[in-house]
Amino acid sequence: MEELPPELAARIKRRGGAATIYDIAELAGVNPSTVSRALSKPGRISEKTEAKIRAAAERLDFQFNPMARALPTGRSQTIGLLVADITNPVVFGIVRGAEHAAAAAGYTLVIAESQESGEAEAQAISRLLPSVDGLVLATTRLADEKISALAERKPMVLINRRVGDVAGVLPDVESGVNAMMDHLAGLGHTSIVYLAGPETSWISRRRWESLLDAAERLDVGVVEIGPNSPTIEGGREVLRRVQAARATAVIAFNDLMAIGLMQAAAAAGIDVPGALSVAGFDDIFGSELIVPPLTTVQAQLELAGQRAVEKVLSRLEDGRDAIDEGLLATTLVVRGSTGPRPPVR
């Protein structure tokens, strides 16, 4: 390969090795705008010129400067994902699905964490908003009005929450809850506790409402205990109240809490599921590792992340809302942590 014109080489080096369309234009002997056209939307240019330009671009290892590109277009090719807690296994699946969907479309995923605090969340969002083309709120603790207002400004999709007509991807809560309640009622349980999640969790309330319906249908008793922190700690702390309620089965807002409760039960010498059945939601990594393995309602987390990003993208590209594929199916996974109601209490 021939040497580059020394002046050009020097200019590029000064910029840290990043070539611009001007450099390519010079090398190919065309106008920068032609380079832009050739590289952005191939086809609308003579084959010969395009080939020349491609060769020059290749030679200079050219990459578009995304920031420069974003300025005139207003698009950063970036999607934001907001989660309450990155280390919560529930969000892993969501993150992965979202990342893949974004990458597949040539978008970059930006992740921000809000620490379970509405304050921090609002702040993170306003920091993020100007630099992303769209936003996915995975576990938002924001008030409905805030969410609606935000949705006006950029394409936005909610996971596990419905707010007005803001786009969302939701699980089929009812079928999962029904399957779970059928399962427990079938085992003879008539006194069941629901361990609620955070106060601001929409999905926790939905689960509770479905639980109420099912309890009525099956003629069993349920009580709600909470709100609780949606963590292992949160599950551990609530054992006393569960015992006081004299329930024989517990459904926790998520697997993390169920695991915490089981740990506390084990420490207190309470047999699971002999004396107490425990179940959760989500089917996170770890749920089948614990002993006894956890009965849970499986959620399609990865799919949820993927769908959410796809919806944002479809708003972005087509300008229209994606057709709604409906609720995400939900499956009861029966493992060892639930069993027959203890004979006497």
Place this chain on the structure above:
Amino acid sequence: MEELPPELAARIKRRGGAATIYDIAELAGVNPSTVSRALSKPGRISEKTEAKIRAAAERLDFQFNPMARALPTGRSQTIGLLVADITNPVVFGIVRGAEHAAAAAGYTLVIAESQESGEAEAQAISRLLPSVDGLVLATTRLADEKISALAERKPMVLINRRVGDVAGVLPDVESGVNAMMDHLAGLGHTSIVYLAGPETSWISRRRWESLLDAAERLDVGVVEIGPNSPTIEGGREVLRRVQAARATAVIAFNDLMAIGLMQAAAAAGIDVPGALSVAGFDDIFGSELIVPPLTTVQAQLELAGQRAVEKVLSRLEDGRDAIDEGLLATTLVVRGSTGPRPPVR
């Protein structure tokens, strides 16, 4: 509050509600460049003007356009984090530490996944590179030369890998391995297997080398089996070879593999730790949930992520490399998966 001049209001609305420094300048009756100064580096401006400008900015709910800002400065206030597999629990801690360190400094973290493939990784990096100020490679599978070349272009920090004089944050492999080997040797094991990770994993080789040293020192036998996929699957698949080796203790490259091996052992009716001791590295979520709970060498993953980002930032802000705080301490956590060597075999 008074009404905005209608023309101004219309202009802002056209842009989707985002005001610019021009709008503020108009509202405050000053020059745009003055607005830029007032808002970017307070102090270098008369108090009166600054107050006026702040008031106008407040009123228009002004936010800087990060992309426009990045153009003249060449800084995007963004740091890239590249991981092989987002859903690998090992990276959770790293991600969290990195996110916090970045957010604390006003930077945004961009995460990309390379799927354990050097090809995909190289591609992800070149997609990311133009838009980030610096890069953290958490579990890179790239060749040394590629890494060195990349490090020339932008501040870059490696986790769990040393390449030339590229900055890195590394664990104190030796002390952890020594503690583990002392532990196993103390239990009477004299025939130990190391389940290697991926061929391209630098840290896997380092662990093996330390293992060799320790084995020599303690006069016990070790053999390496691998390379293996660093996943639960990878651990499951290797059980036959472990048995064939007639080892009484296995040290896996990471906890995921150890868990997989334990599952396979349980399925095959092999008692852990009665017939076989199993240990891992990292101490991921799930390691203490499994039964028996896993003996492992704890790594400070969150701290590693944090340190890595801090190093990038210090290169970015001070222009100089951060002082090296040395290796990250590593701790043996003895749980139930390791026990005395079985009497006869």
Place this chain on the structure above:
DNA sequence: TTGTAGGCGTTATCAA
């Protein structure tokens, strides 16, 4: 098909 020129929102350099 290709070149010209203006603009995207901000910073930075000079004057005033």
Place this chain on the structure above:
DNA sequence: TTGATAACGCCTACAA
């Protein structure tokens, strides 16, 4: 202290 003006790298009418 403040204002004018030229970058920054790319896109896009519009003209040639």
